[in-house]
Amino acid sequence: xxxxxxxxxxxxxxxxxxxxSMPGLPTPGPLTVAADRIAGxxxxxxxxxxxxxxxxxxxxxxxxxxxxxxxxxxxxSAFAAAEPRVDWLQNPNYSVESMGPGFVExxxxxxxxxxxxxxxxxDLLVGLLLLGPETHYPDHVHPAEEIYHVVGGxxxxxxxxxxxxxxxxxxxxxxxxxxxxxMRATAExxxxxxxxxxxxxxxxxxxxxxxxxxxx
Numbered sequence: 001x002x003x004x005x006x007x008x009x010x011x012x013x014x015x016x017x018x019x020x021s022m023p024g025l026p027t028p029g030p031l032t033v034a035a036d037r038i039a040g041x042x043x044x045x046x047x048x049x050x051x052x053x054x055x056x057x058x059x060x061x062x063x064x065x066x067x068x069x070x071x072x073x074x075x076x077s078a079f080a081a082a083e084p085r086v087d088w089l090q091n092p093n094y095s096v097e098s099m100g101p102g103f104v105e106x107x108x109x110x111x112x113x114x115x116x117x118x119x120x121x122x123d124l125l126v127g128l129l130l131l132g133p134e135t136h137y138p139d140h141v142h143p144a145e146e147i148y149h150v151v152g153g154x155x156x157x158x159x160x161x162x163x164x165x166x167x168x169x170x171x172x173x174x175x176x177x178x179x180x181x182x183m184r185a186t187a188e189x190x191x192x193x194x195x196x197x198x199x200x201x202x203x204x205x206x207x208x209x210x211x212x213x214x215x216x
Contacts (some may be wrong), residue, residue, distance in 0.1 A: 001081055002043070003048045003082070003084075003085040004043030004044070004046050004048060005043055006078070006081040006082040006085065007043070007046055007048070007082050007085075007086075007112065007118055008041065008042065008043045008046070009078045009081060009082070010075070010078040010079055010081070010082045010112065011038050011041055011112060011113075011119070011126075012038075012078075013074045013075045013077075013078040014034075014038060014075060014112075014126060014193060015034075015035045015038040015039055016074070017072060017074075017075060017149060017193070018031040018032070018034050018035035018038070018195070019031075019032075019035045030145055030147060030195060030197040030198075031147060031195065033124070033197060034113075034124055034126060034195050034197070037113070037121065037124055038113065038119075038126070041113075041119045045119060045120075046118045046119055047117070047118050047119075047120075048085055048118070049085050049086050049087035049118065050085075050087060051084055051085050051086070051087070052087040052088055053088055054088040054089070054090055054108040055104070055105040055106070055108075056088065056090075056105065056106055056107055056108035056130050056131070056132055057088050057108065057130075058132075059106070059130060059131075059132045059133070059189040060083055060130060060191075061080075062188075062189050063076075063130055063151070063152045063153055063188075063189040063190070063191035064076045064077075064079060064080045064083075064152060064191065065152070066152035066153050066169070066188060066189070066191070067079075067151040067152030067153075067169060067191055068152075069152075069169075070150075070151070070152060070168075070169030070170055071169060071170035072149060072150075072151045072152075072169060072170055072193075075149075075151050075193060076151055076152055076191070079128060079151070079191075083110075086110045086112075086118070087110070088108045088109070088110060089108060089109055089110065089111060090104065090107065090108050090109075091203075093203075094107065099138075102135070103135060103136075103137075105132070106131060106132030106133075106134075106135040106185075107130075107131055107132070107135060107137065108129075108130055109127050109128060109129045109130065110127055110128050110130075111125060111126070111127035112126050112127055112128075113125060113126040113127075114126070114127070114196075114200070115200075115201075123197070123198075123200060124195070124196070124197060124200065125144070125194075125195070125196035125197075125200045126193075126194070126195050126196075127193075127194055128151070128191060128192065128193050128194070129148075129190070129191070129192045129194055130189060130190065130191050131153075131155070131183070131184075131185040131189060131190040132185065132189050133185055133186070133187055133188055133189055134185065134186065134187070135184065135185045135190075136182070136183075136184040137182055137183045137184065138182055138206055138207075139158070139180050139181070139182045139206065139207040140180070140181070140182065140204045140205060140206050140207055141178050141179065141180050141181075141204065141205060141207055142177070142178070142196075142199075142202065142203065142204035142205070143177045143178055143198065143199040143202045144177065144196040144197065144198045144199050144200045144202070145174075145175070145176060145177055145196070145197050145198045146174070146175040146194060146195070146196055147172065147173070147174050147175075147194070147195045148172070148173040148174075148175075148192045148193065148194050149170075149171070149172055149173075149192065149193040149194075150167050150168065150169050150170060150171045150172075150173070150190070150191075150192050151169060151191040151192060151193055152169055152188075152189070152190070152191040153169070153185060153188040153189050153190040153191060154166060154167075154168050154169070154186070154188060155167065155183055155184060155185045155186060155188070155190040155192075156183065156184050156186065157173055157181070157182075157183045158181060158182040158183065158184075159173075159175065159179060159180070159181045160179060160180040160181070161179070177198060177199070180207050
């Protein structure tokens with residue numbers, strides 16, 4: 001499959017999920033905005049990546065296999081088709097010195113829509129986060145509104161107003177601006193779709209730390 005067609009297929013799968021009814025989320029809201037924007041993206045609009053790898057990439061196949069067994073199997077399969085030509089990213093501020101080698105080698109993300117991404121946007125971010133098994137993504141905050149969909153892997157999610165809870169594939173997690181939150185993968189890798197709206201230009205920061213985080 002052509003790389004552009006594979007990316008469009010992934011975006012169309014994401015659009016369908018975003019158009020589905022999401023209990024507890026405002027309607028119309030961020031997902032409606034994201035779905036409408038994604039619907040207008042064609043293969044000719046896309047910048048095709050180079051397939052840049054990160055250490056966390058080694059967990060992508062396992063995470064996809066987990067996702068194919070769940071309710072968001074269409075996204076998992078579409079991601080598998082597109083993944084060879086996407087660029088894996090890491091926040092440059094998440095260094096071995098600040099986060100430890102275990103985190104840096106087990107964390108990464110792909111951004112499909114956003115500033116300088118495959119589909120250009122200055123006010124919307126859409127991507128997929130991957131955490132390797134037994135990885136704790138520490139407590140952090142950001143001014144953008146964020147909505148996660150768990151694609152593959154059963155992980156624990158923490159939010160300041162509800163504590164740690166396991167969220168299975170298909171779960172939707174909403175973080176209002178500046179709400180502290182964290183996640184931790186247990187025995188399985190975690191693959192999660194995310195959408196940022198609002199102040200996407202301001203990066204996340206670790207709570208109580210001076211380092212500034214990236215968009216995922």
